[in-house]
Amino acid sequence: MEPRRPNVLLFISDDTDFSMLGYSGGAALTPSIDRIAAEGVRLTRYHTASPVCTPARYNTLTGHYAGRCPADSFRNAFPEDEPYCVGWNTDLLPEREFSLGRALQRGGYVTGYVGKWHTGPSKAALGVDWFEPDDDPADPAVVARLKERQRIFVEQVKKNGFDYAAAITWGNTDDRKMKKLQDHNLEWTAKGALDFLDHHGGDERPFFLNVATTTIHGPSHINSLRSDVRLTGVGYQDDHVGCMPPRESVFERIEQANGVELTHRTAGALWMDDLLGAVIGRLREMGLEDDTIIIYTTDHNCFDGKATCCQGGVHIPFVMRWPGRVAAGSRSDALTQHIDLLPTLLDACGVDRPGAMVVDGRSMLPWLTGRPQNSQERDELFFEMGYTRAVATRRWKYIAFRLPQRLVEQMKSGEVDRAYDQVGRFGSQLQAQRYPHYWDPDQLYDLENDPEEQHNLAGDPDYADVLAEMKDRLRACLETFDRPFDLDHVDDFLFSDRYREMARKTAEIDMNRFEWYRKGWY
Numbered sequence: 001m002e003p004r005r006p007n008v009l010l011f012i013s014d015d016t017d018f019s020m021l022g023y024s025g026g027a028a029l030t031p032s033i034d035r036i037a038a039e040g041v042r043l044t045r046y047h048t049a050s051p052v053c054t055p056a057r058y059n060t061l062t063g064h065y066a067g068r069c070p071a072d073s074f075r076n077a078f079p080e081d082e083p084y085c086v087g088w089n090t091d092l093l094p095e096r097e098f099s100l101g102r103a104l105q106r107g108g109y110v111t112g113y114v115g116k117w118h119t120g121p122s123k124a125a126l127g128v129d130w131f132e133p134d135d136d137p138a139d140p141a142v143v144a145r146l147k148e149r150q151r152i153f154v155e156q157v158k159k160n161g162f163d164y165a166a167a168i169t170w171g172n173t174d175d176r177k178m179k180k181l182q183d184h185n186l187e188w189t190a191k192g193a194l195d196f197l198d199h200h201g202g203d204e205r206p207f208f209l210n211v212a213t214t215t216i217h218g219p220s221h222i223n224s225l226r227s228d229v230r231l232t233g234v235g236y237q238d239d240h241v242g243c244m245p246p247r248e249s250v251f252e253r254i255e256q257a258n259g260v261e262l263t264h265r266t267a268g269a270l271w272m273d274d275l276l277g278a279v280i281g282r283l284r285e286m287g288l289e290d291d292t293i294i295i296y297t298t299d300h301n302c303f304d305g306k307a308t309c310c311q312g313g314v315h316i317p318f319v320m321r322w323p324g325r326v327a328a329g330s331r332s333d334a335l336t337q338h339i340d341l342l343p344t345l346l347d348a349c350g351v352d353r354p355g356a357m358v359v360d361g362r363s364m365l366p367w368l369t370g371r372p373q374n375s376q377e378r379d380e381l382f383f384e385m386g387y388t389r390a391v392a393t394r395r396w397k398y399i400a401f402r403l404p405q406r407l408v409e410q411m412k413s414g415e416v417d418r419a420y421d422q423v424g425r426f427g428s429q430l431q432a433q434r435y436p437h438y439w440d441p442d443q444l445y446d447l448e449n450d451p452e453e454q455h456n457l458a459g460d461p462d463y464a465d466v467l468a469e470m471k472d473r474l475r476a477c478l479e480t481f482d483r484p485f486d487l488d489h490v491d492d493f494l495f496s497d498r499y500r501e502m503a504r505k506t507a508e509i510d511m512n513r514f515e516w517y518r519k520g521w522y
Contacts, residue, residue, distance in 0.1 A: 007292040014217040016298035032277035040321030047337040051300035051313035057119040058090040063342030063359040082404040094159040102161025107351030112164035114192040115212035143235035166192030183224040188232040191240030218521025221268035304430035309383040309390035334367040386423030391474040398470035399443040419503040432507040439503040
């Protein structure tokens with residue numbers, strides 16, 4: 001008899017930096033994640049390919065770059081003769097492409113998804129944008145609409161290859177119109193995950209469970225922890241109460257810890273870790289922990305690096321535990337990223353990739369298991385975000401920022417008085433403050449000597465050969481896409497003093513206009 005294939009628990013948080021995790025030296029309490037790192041492997045050069053929620057999740061679920069998204073909402077949003085803008089627009093549509101869930105489902109796995117989705121059509125497109133700010137989640141009529149909307153969300157997730165879906169949050173909680181539902185509720189998410197294990201953990205088939213949290217994104221975790229635990233996305237419920245440590249214990253444990261201050265970040269990190277701990281605890285109770293691949297990662301890095309191809313946006317945590325296959329306390333510095341997760345899990349689970357799948361990633365299993373002898377490591381990474389494209393090797397990174405000419409003409413003509421940022425908006429003040437060359441069309445960084453990407457070497461003649469090589473690398477990547485991205489032409493206006501002044505004005509826009517900044521949700 002062949003040995004049973006491994007179960008898989010894939011746990012993905014939101015907006016998480018290394019400083020928020022104990023295993024990576026952060027002043028935070030994350031014992032469950034730390035244990036995975038101690039008893040498994042950590043990838044030290046793991047990256048997202050597109051550093052905001054929707055395309056990062058799309059990368060994970062499809063195994064390919066966001067720029068290949070076939071959804072009309074993405075394909076038809078931009079003229080065919082200009083670059084596409086990667087943002088919150090890469091919808092995963094089951095009628096157009098395969099997902100990780102569907103591939104594993106076809107390979108004999110029972111599949112489940114719990115928590116934040118944020119990679120499907122908008123609520124308006126689904127026809128479920130039914131609520132007003134002051135709606136009361138205790139009102140039976142409101143509850144009926146909430147339950148119907150949740151049914152539609154669950155149905156949409158299941159269409160992407162999941163046998164089970166629960167506690168689905170379509171986007172960020174602070175995006176919900178109803179004010180009383182804008183807090184996080186991780187206990188509701190935990191109950192969905194625990195119910196999946198209770199119903200399917202004893203099946204003859206192995207399982208794949210994807211748990212995605214709304215934390216550490218805003219709103220305030222401190223306020224959420226003090227909110228009514230019974231209040232969920234389907235109204236007041238109580239069957240999930242008690243499935244995680246009491247909320248007040250989050251404050252108590254942080255207060256008792258040396259060197260850990262109570263903040264939005266630390267409260268969210270420990271609360272999120274409690275959720276993971278509850279799921280792992282149930283696996284342990286069922287005798288399944290050591291038969292399960294357990295992965296923790298995040299969608300992208302956060303705050304002043306998010307939505308950029310800089311390291312502060314794309315470099316992210318990844319740890320994995322798989323007893324008997326992964327050495328405890330091991331590390332790998334292989335160049336890896338989210339698009340590699342799908343082929344890695346198919347490889348680990350012994351599932352053939354469906355022929356219709358387009359996959360840019362490659363299996364990380366040789367590096368995760370410490371047996372890379374017969375595998376060739378990737379020597380570069382490709383990134384795409386907004387109107388930037390980038391390529392990185394172990395030492396060098398080249399970022400190209402190319403606004404469509406129509407936006408350049410708006411700046412030149414005075415139609416707008418500020419500089420468009422890398423996602424075609426005017427809201428990247430934090431990013432511009434961290435990265436002084438944010439608005440430069442061409443950027444070359446020496447990651448070994450300048451990991452914070454503060455010194456742009458693109459205009460230094462001493463690095464002309466390196467720049468040419470990195471441009472060629474990026475050009476080769478871009479040739480695999482069907483939309484133009486001209487590396488060789490930059491409008492002279494983008495080197496002018498007037499453009500620099502417009503960029504300065506954009507960078508100085510008052511951040512307090514954003515609630516998440518004003519209230520410290522970062």
